[in-house]
Amino acid sequence: MLKFKLYYDKDAEEAWLREMSLNGWALKKFFLGFYTFEPCEPGEYNYQIDLLDNWSGNKSDYASFMEDLGVEVIEQWWRWVYLRKKAADGPFEMYTDAESKINLYSKIRNFFKIVLVIEVICFFMEFTATIRTGNVIFGIFTVLLGAISLAILNVVWKCKWKIEQFKYEKS
Incomplete structure (x- = not known):
């Protein structure tokens, strides 16, 4: 399937x-x-x-x-x-303690931060092209890139929140 x-x-x-x-x-x-x-x-x-x-x-x-x-x-x-x-x-969990989970979600957050920067740059380039040309296709791509940027920002935010939770557990 x-x-x-x-x-x-x-x-x-x-x-x-x-x-x-x-x-x-x-x-x-x-x-x-x-x-x-x-x-x-x-x-x-x-x-x-x-x-x-x-x-x-x-x-x-x-x-x-x-x-x-x-x-x-x-x-x-x-x-x-x-x-x-x-x-x-038996159970399968690769990261069991708070410190290893903090490290994992920090890696994921940093990875998506880089992707977010790239997406935001692409969004602004597409947005500029939309304004200059008034082309509907550019506008559609601008909206799409904006949605992707927001989804990636959400991942960064969730990782930040999880890291804070694990830090709280650790202390």
């Missing part, structure tokens, strides 16, 4: 993948919002999504390390890594 979804929220995406597993569908492949699923026993897998520190490291070392922990690397898309573990092997 092939499904298309765009997620900006790691937690929501993981919850959806768990729900799919509970309905008997295991993630097999991911690329640019396209998720490929294969049948599985309902609830057979638990999923986690990780953000690598950089994309130039040795990916086979990461995969070997995960396999040693009983975790399967399903897919890596740029710096995002999709992982699964058999539910029968």
